[in-house]
Amino acid sequence: MRIERRRSASQIALPKVIYSIAGLVLILMILTSVWTYYSINNLLRVTQDRREHALIKGIAVAVSDPIVTRDYTELESRLVDTLANENMLAVAITDSKGNVILNLAKSKTNPGESNLVFDQTFINPPLNTSSDLVKTQDGGVVTLWYKVRAGVVLGWLRIEMSTQTEDQILNTLQRNITLSVALVFLALISIIIVIMRRFFRVIEAGENALIESNDLLANAAYIDELTKLPNRSALIPLLEQAISSCHQQGGLLAVCFLDLDGFKLVNDRLGHTAGDEVLIEVAQRLRATIRGDDAVMRLGGDEFVLLLGGIQTQQESHYLLRRVLTALQKPIRLPHDKVTIGASIGVTLYPFDNSSPAEMVEHADEAMYEAKKQGKNSWHFHKNMPPVENKS
Ligand SMILES: Nc1nc2c(ncn2[C@@H]2O[C@H](COP(=O)(O)OP(=O)(O)OP(=O)(O)O)[C@@H](O)[C@H]2O)c(=O)[nH]1
Structure with a gap:
């Protein structure tokens, strides 16, 4: 990026x-x-x-x-x-x-x-x-x-x-001309140095401005405007990065597809602005729940993806997923209301799932639908995983 x-x-x-x-x-x-x-x-x-x-x-x-x-x-x-x-x-x-x-x-x-x-x-x-x-x-x-x-x-x-x-006249003349040439030469060199320094300062300023605007553009392209989380465009690059560090460090990487439960109702009952505030709060809670090296993105609507790395055992992934749901379940205070929201999470685990990054996301998405089918507010592991306990 x-x-x-x-x-x-x-x-x-x-x-x-x-x-x-x-x-x-x-x-x-x-x-x-x-x-x-x-x-x-x-x-x-x-x-x-x-x-x-x-x-x-x-x-x-x-x-x-x-x-x-x-x-x-x-x-x-x-x-x-x-x-x-x-x-x-x-x-x-x-x-x-x-x-x-x-x-x-x-x-x-x-x-x-x-x-x-x-x-x-x-x-x-x-x-x-x-x-x-x-x-x-x-x-x-x-x-x-x-x-x-x-x-x-x-x-x-x-x-x-x-x-x-x-x-004597000629010698004086020669000396004076040599002196004048030397002085003009020095003056010229000084002028060049001054011009060069100014020029490089202008370039530096220009470059800095360019870097800043590039960074801004880069941010704008990869950041979700509402929640300030990385957006859908950042999903594959971040997933590739997470797979590569998991590959180097060992352990498991949980690719989690999270969809809020009943979010449409929030919009319908309290309005779109309240819905936005809920999404912002959900984003903050997710960010606060994951570890420093983990990543959370908003794909759009009420869909988020979490990349939880450094997991040693499948059991540990249960613990992390429970922590996520627990964080979301706490009531969200809005200016005039209070909302309680749940989420369904589909999970696929690298390296058990060693398909392409895009396919891994699809697998997590499929698993999320399973979680919805099975009663929502829970998590579900993709069917390709070794038998693990799906819990809520
Ligand atoms: N406030 C707000 N709403 C959004 C935004 N983007 C999408 N939505 C709404 O989010 C809702 C997502 O719909 P669904 O996920 O299908 O509805 P749901 O009620 O969560 O249904 P389940 O997932 O089956 O629980 C839709 O009503 C969209 O209009 C947004 O940026 N802000």
């Missing part, structure tokens, strides 16, 4: 959807971050290139006059000014073949100072290029070659610059 409780497909599928969306968002976020990082990186490089170009062009213009006039004092002064630039490391002027005209390097110990470099008389310029500007990079140092022109090519301007500032 158990009703299976399963989660619906949509209930199982939804967390997967949430995980997939979250995963997708995460991948998009990482891709966006990487793309942003490379875009900004690229932008910085382009800006840096333009800045360097403008810078070297400016220096070239500034040094072209002193080169033409061979005013090396003025040339040195202009190069020293150039070296004042924070990132500038060295600056040199060569003729068109690479012979050094002037070579200045910033002092490593005192960046405010610049020294003439004398030990390098020739620097190899990129002679086989048609471009005016050539850039090479080695680690954090950028070397720029630029053709100095005044109508004709006067020579080469060579500057060495540190990319320290640029690297």
Whole structure:
């Protein structure tokens, strides 16, 4: 009589959807971050290139006059000014073949100072290029070659610059993006956890409601509305259960079909409502009389079935049946009347009667009719039983 409780497909599928969306968002976020990082990186490089170009062009213009006039004092002064630039490391002027005209390097110990470099008389310029500007990079140092022109090519301007500032910007950018991704990732994970927890709470609540409604439905299907006893639908399942435990534990199981005597009269004399009250009282008395493991059901009308298990001897079944009738025979008090009612009981005993559950009920029913025939308010064992004394 158990009703299976399963989660619906949509209930199982939804967390997967949430995980997939979250995963997708995460991948998009990482891709966006990487793309942003490379875009900004690229932008910085382009800006840096333009800045360097403008810078070297400016220096070239500034040094072209002193080169033409061979005013090396003025040339040195202009190069020293150039070296004042924070990132500038060295600056040199060569003729068109690479012979050094002037070579200045910033002092490593005192960046405010610049020294003439004398030990390098020739620097190899990129002679086989048609471009005016050539850039090479080695680690954090950028070397720029630029053709100095005044109508004709006067020579080469060579500057060495540190990319320290640029690297710092990029490192900061990289750190910030990594931090942002980590923070967004954490936020996303937290949101997923919150959503999942809420989701599972909703499922749990839904499941509980489903279980409750299933239980209610199950009860409604197997319970007699008037007496609250199990009804006819519960008869075979309960009988099968009782047979199985009797089979395991041994002893006898009495299947008792009980029909009230003269109940129609109660209805006729006192009305249907009074009849109902009598049925409710009978149900309560039957329930109070049987043992915890026994069962009592109302099949309908004034018919009940009792399943009395754990009986060791046939004699014991007589005792139990007498107890049932004695309990019923006590007057029933109604608001305006008092009713005394009896019952006839037909009995079949398992395992003497080893037929199917439905047949056993039929046998008990037949025996009940025998009890009625023999004067009512008594019990009668089915004819298939070993000879036992039928008593009232
Ligand atoms: N009050 C009430 N009466 C019911 C209900 N269901 C069936 N009945 C009545 O119960 C009576 C049962 O009839 P019988 O068992 O044939 O009559 P009886 O007087 O007990 O006859 P015997 O069994 O031969 O003693 C009928 O009058 C039905 O109308 C119910 O739920 N409530």
